[in-house]
Amino acid sequence: VKEVAYENIEEKFETAYLGLAYMAKALSNVFPSAKINLAVIDNQLAKVAVDDVIDPVKAAIHGPVRVMPLELPGLSAKLIDIPYPFESTSEQSTYLSLTFDELHYETDDPFVSYRYGQRWTPYFEQASANDKLHSGVEIKTGGTYVIVGGLGAMGRTIAQDLIAEHKAKVVLLHRSAIPERSEWETYLSDESSHAVTKEKIRSLRQMEAAGGPPDLYQLDVTSETQVRTFSQYMKEHFPKIDGLIWAAGLVDYGGIIQQRDREAFLSYTASKINGVLLFEKYFDLGNFDFVALFSSIGNDFYHEKFGQVAYNAANAFMESYPHYARQNRDTHFFYINWCDWLNIGMTVNSIRQQQQEQEDIRSINSKIAYGISPREGVRAFYKCLHSKAAGATIFKGDLNAAIRSHKIAFAKSMTLFAEQPVTSLEEVDEQSLESRLISLFSDFFGAENLNGNSNFFELGGDSLKGMTLLARINQQFGSKLTLTDIYEYPTIGQVADNLLNRSLIGKVKKGAVSENVLHKITI
DSSP states (O other): OOOSOGGGHHHHHHTTHHHHHHHHHHHHHHSSSOEEEEEEEESSOOOOSTTOOOOTTGGGGHHHHHHHHHHSTTEEEEEEEOOOSOSSHHHHHHHHHHHHHHHTOOOOOSEEEEETTEEEOOOOOOOOOOGGGBOOOOOOTTOEEEEETTTSHHHHHHHHHHHHHHOOEEEEEESSOOOOGGGHHHHHHOTTSOHHHHHHHHHHHHHHHHHSOOEEEEOOTTOHHHHHHHHHHHHHHOSOOOEEEEOOOOOOOOOOGGGOOHHHHHHTTTTTHHHHHHHHHHSOGGGSSEEEEEEEGGGTSGGGOTTOHHHHHHHHHHHHHHHHHTTSOOSEEEEEEEOOBSSSSHHHHHHHHHSSSOOOHHHHHTTSTTOBOHHHHHHHHHHHHHBOOSEEEOOSSOHHHHHHHHHHHHHHHHHHHHTOOOOOOSOOOHHHHHHHHHHHHHHHHTOOSOOTTOBTTTTTOOHHHHHHHHHHHHHHHOOOOOHHHHHHSOBHHHHHHHHHHTTOTTSOOOOSSOTTOEEEEEO
16 A cells, blocks of 8 residues: 555545546446446545544545536445455455445445444534643744645634734745735725735735734745745744644636546645645654644535535545544644635635625625634634644534535435426427526526526536526426536526537437436446
């Protein structure tokens, strides 16, 4: 078994993350609408027992396991973790029998583990204050802290608190260029300047006023040459690093599995998986007080992550890495799965981009469910820092109930999708078809003044909404559109053209494979 190391990432991917993703591409071509139960059996994925050995790179296989059923409506997938290699033939016989039974156990659990002859599934418990569970880690006054993705909204917010409250020396790593300090005043006064860059500059000025300017360093964390150079820079300027916060990540625009090439599978995981393992290679993380890895609650609400297989894969690595890193180091490694933040961040920026007119922040915040304020985010960070736990998910409310609700909504949308009655239309032209689709989209999203250029994703569409809307379209027109279609043809006009061009109006296209066939595929 190859060790966990930067040099071995792609080799490990070939038999796990990439291998399964390529299988999904094949299934989408050969069995586009067949019912398939896919079971993936692997090891070193779950930390159930104290002596469990974890491989965070293998954990990326969670990405395709969770996303494949969103993009192939007839497919269900389950990841089964077993304690292989077995210690005896008796143990082997026990777990083979349990695994065989699991293959025939119908459940919506995407991940199960077997230990001590028992079946284990993930579950969340409310964290409570307990001095016995305190990590013993504190932010040092005047300490040195490196924040990867330091000019992102979360990174800036944490940095400002470290500087203001602890007089910390903060090194902010950023990938995109930012104007020189001498140009800030001119940039801020220019109405045509980029709004997000202005926000960054204002935050930096606040940090200056709070206790001193942070150290800015432009770095591509996926470049080994640049990371090596940065490590030398830190040894010369900041020989003692007290903590590392990894807040970097890319929005996954790679698209559905069926359309991705190798580069699209890899590039959107690199800022987390490659970057973290490069830092592990060139920095002695065991000498840090803590390493905090920021991830997303989207891995728990994965039903909304249609078209984001690499996003899920990278975040699964971030969740798994602290368990692996704690195996041979005393450093406090932990991950945080963040919910959305109000006022700032990627979700706020995404909503702004979806609106044709700039809304005020209160209106934008009203569209974010269960969001937390930046101040609440800072408090949550310190709670996680002070806890011995290897990770936490930040959520306002009953997280287990919310996950169940998502699963129920997904199952309901799949039922609608699979059981639509066919209503044949004898005649339809492009104009009348587009008009009917506009009416459907308007009713569904509660939006007005839509036209042929209105885009499903810009209106706030996700995988759950997509399946529900497609069920309504298929029900009205007797078509058999899938999520792949809404991704390839996201505007109303494109949906209309697709329906007409594929001759799906008024009839059901017969496939070569019966939808009643159940295929069990195990790898």
